[in-house]
Amino acid sequence: MNRKRILLLESFPRRLLALLVAVLAAVAITPSAAHAAVPNNYIFNNSSVGIGVWHDYHSGTYDGVLSAYSKTKDQWGWDHASKFYVGSGYCFTAYRKTAGSTTAAWDIAVAGVGPVTYPGAGDYNSSWWNYDWQIHLFRVVNGACGPRV
Known part of the structure; x- marks a missing residue:
């Protein structure tokens, strides 16, 4: 050789x-998978009735029903959530705060009567993911928002 x-x-x-x-x-x-899973926003269902939620924004049916008093990041491990659905017979108040903040105050962002998807097609923009969302549901009684559920 x-x-x-x-x-x-x-x-x-x-x-x-x-x-x-x-x-x-x-x-x-x-970045590891655990690092990538740090949530950049979530939806918190602060009521006793499930609500429909979407992980990624699309025009189809919601991706899952968020259980009572649950967050999307805890129930499914989602790193973001894009919109929610409130069914017939309910109205809602949606509060928001800066995503990930432990000191920011919850401010009223929007209120409405179901059936409704928020944000709707004309309402959606990328700023949605800058906020964590907390949804409060109420029963519609005699055409008006009644007791919280």
Whole structure:
């Protein structure tokens, strides 16, 4: 075997080691799945009746029914939620605060009577994800919002 081939074989493990170190370094700086799952917004159903919610914004039926007194990030592990649905016979008040804040106050954002999807097609914009949402439901009694449920 000539000298050139011997040097090539001797240097092969070093090259492999260098490649392995480079790949491991790249993996180490890539965000983990746990890091990627940190919520940037959520919907909190602060009532005793389930509400329809969408994970990603689309025009079809809601992706799931959010249980009473639950958050989308806890019930499904979603990192965001895009809209909600309130059924017939109920009205709602939706409060919002800056997403992820533990000190921001909840402000009234919108109120309405079901059946309604919020935000609707004309109301939606990317600022929705800047807020956490808290939904309070009320029964419609004699055509007006009645007791909270």
